[in-house]
Amino acid sequence: MTTDPVPDLLSRASEALMARFSTLPAFEPATAGADDPARMAEVLQAVTDRLGDNFPYFHPLYAGQMLKPPHPVARAAYALAMTINPNNHALDGGRASSAMEMEAVAEIAGMFGWKDAYLGHLTSSGTIANLEALWVAGQVAPGKRIVGSEQAHYTHQRISGVLRLDYTSVESDGRGRMNMDALESELRNGNVGTVVATLGTTAIGAVDPLDEILALQGKYGFRIHVDAAYGGYFKLIEEALDVPARRAFGAIAKADSIVVDPHKHGLQPYGCGCVLFRDPGVGRFYKHDSPYTYFTSKELHLGEISLECSRAGAAAVALWATQRMLPLVPGGEFAEGLRQGREAALELDGWLRNQSRFEALAGGRPELDIVVWKVADGDAARASKAANDIFLASALRGLHLALVQLPLIWFQSCENDLAEPKASVTCLRSVLMKPEHKVWIATICAMLQSASEAVERG
Numbered sequence: 001m002t003t004d005p006v007p008d009l010l011s012r013a014s015e016a017l018m019a020r021f022s023t024l025p026a027f028e029p030a031t032a033g034a035d036d037p038a039r040m041a042e043v044l045q046a047v048t049d050r051l052g053d054n055f056p057y058f059h060p061l062y063a064g065q066m067l068k069p070p071h072p073v074a075r076a077a078y079a080l081a082m083t084i085n086p087n088n089h090a091l092d093g094g095r096a097s098s099a100m101e102m103e104a105v106a107e108i109a110g111m112f113g114w115k116d117a118y119l120g121h122l123t124s125s126g127t128i129a130n131l132e133a134l135w136v137a138g139q140v141a142p143g144k145r146i147v148g149s150e151q152a153h154y155t156h157q158r159i160s161g162v163l164r165l166d167y168t169s170v171e172s173d174g175r176g177r178m179n180m181d182a183l184e185s186e187l188r189n190g191n192v193g194t195v196v197a198t199l200g201t202t203a204i205g206a207v208d209p210l211d212e213i214l215a216l217q218g219k220y221g222f223r224i225h226v227d228a229a230y231g232g233y234f235k236l237i238e239e240a241l242d243v244p245a246r247r248a249f250g251a252i253a254k255a256d257s258i259v260v261d262p263h264k265h266g267l268q269p270y271g272c273g274c275v276l277f278r279d280p281g282v283g284r285f286y287k288h289d290s291p292y293t294y295f296t297s298k299e300l301h302l303g304e305i306s307l308e309c310s311r312a313g314a315a316a317v318a319l320w321a322t323q324r325m326l327p328l329v330p331g332g333e334f335a336e337g338l339r340q341g342r343e344a345a346l347e348l349d350g351w352l353r354n355q356s357r358f359e360a361l362a363g364g365r366p367e368l369d370i371v372v373w374k375v376a377d378g379d380a381a382r383a384s385k386a387a388n389d390i391f392l393a394s395a396l397r398g399l400h401l402a403l404v405q406l407p408l409i410w411f412q413s414c415e416n417d418l419a420e421p422k423a424s425v426t427c428l429r430s431v432l433m434k435p436e437h438k439v440w441i442a443t444i445c446a447m448l449q450s451a452s453e454a455v456e457r458g
């Protein structure tokens with residue numbers, strides 16, 4: 001493996017940063033134990049031992065869940081910010097990092113086509129970002145329902161419960177996208193305040209037809225919240241997506257609110273979600289007075305437009321640095337990385353379709369960079385058991401995949417099983433988020449084949 005550039009970058013940068021404060025009178029830090037490097041080295045050795053007990057999330061052979069290593073510049077910038085440890089709750093606690101947050105968020109808003117009038121900020125996660133979006137939705141349309149598809153992230157139903165908003169789940173189609181007939185019949189039932197459109201479902205990366213949902217908006221009148229926690233950055237390569245997904249991403253600027261997770265595809269350490277509102281006027285719902293926090297601040301600051309109070313200024317610094325390194329532009333290096341992951345996914349899907357042992361989704365190829373497949377066996381219980389066995393046999397060989405429960409009717413072989421439309425089957429799943437997956441996909445296929453043959457031999 002190549003040497004890690006972060007320690008060297010960091011030591012030079014932190015020296016330069018501390019030089020900015022060199023006119024302060026010297027003081028002896030009173031942090032107990034901080035003057036004992038040998039003891040700290042011992043503790044870090046213990047930490048190393050504990051952390052060694054992990055799947056290798058940073059390696060291309062980790063191709064299971066949504067995990068992608070942060071960019072080295074994000075790690076360095078985050079650690080550098082730790083010397084200051086700013087709090088983006090209010091300008092007083094995070095002067096520079098609050099400004100950096102606003103700039104970084106403006107770049108994300110710009111990616112979706114929102115330039116001047118919008119409101120947005122970082123959050124500690126996609127869950128909190130979605131919570132804010134649904135909270136605003138409930139303020140705008142009190143007493144009205146939230147509707148999402150059955151493939152929407154489970155957090156929407158749970159958040160609605162927390163907010164005491166009625167939540168209704170509508171069917172998805174055979175590709176995991178929101179079923180438009182099911183949505184329209186729910187809209188006819190009335191009292192729908194907000195429709196949650198997921199652009200990139202967590203299970204399979206399905207893209208709800210936002211353009212078609214917008215077409216219903218004129219007739220029925222409702223807010224649209226786009227949950228693009230996973231898929232948002234695919235906006236940058238929309239022209240490389242298949243037509244339905246391309247149309248959905250093409251319509252994203254017409255949403256009322258958007259959530260995207262820089263800590264998923266945006267090369268950030270965990271603790272970085274983002275929520276955006278098209279109408280900056282929703283800021284009025286956040287308005288409050290907190291005399292002890294704000295009395296020295298003159299401008300409107302992030303603490304006034306966020307439900308969370310203390311937030312990691314370091315997260316904003318890391319994001320700002322990453323976007324300076326890799327601007328969010330179509331055709332740029334960052335977009336290229338997304339394209340490589342998607343190409344890897346298409347390659348794996350194509351390979352699976354040529355294997356008699358496996359069965360890909362009946363409805364077509366992956367929309368983003370997540371591939372799911374089942375073991376070809378007419379008996380769902382046997383197929384599930386075999387998927388589990390292959391998952392374990394792959395891990396033994398060093399290839400880390402994931403498992404997911406999917407509706408059996410998404411696969412061809414279930415034609416005889418329509419008696420139980422809600423039946424599910426355990427499938428294998430691979431999230432190919434890393435650019436390196438493109439060159440590793442042949443190896444991944446070979447390892448999967450070997451694991452599958454070993455399971456078949458018993």
Ligand SMILES: *Cc1c(COP(=O)(O)O)cnc(C)c1O
Pocket residue numbers: 125126127128130153155198200201202227228229230261273
């Ligand atoms: C990951 C995800 C969430 C939840 O976000 P966290 O950052 O894990 O809290 C919500 N919606 C979708 C579509 C997701 O993929």
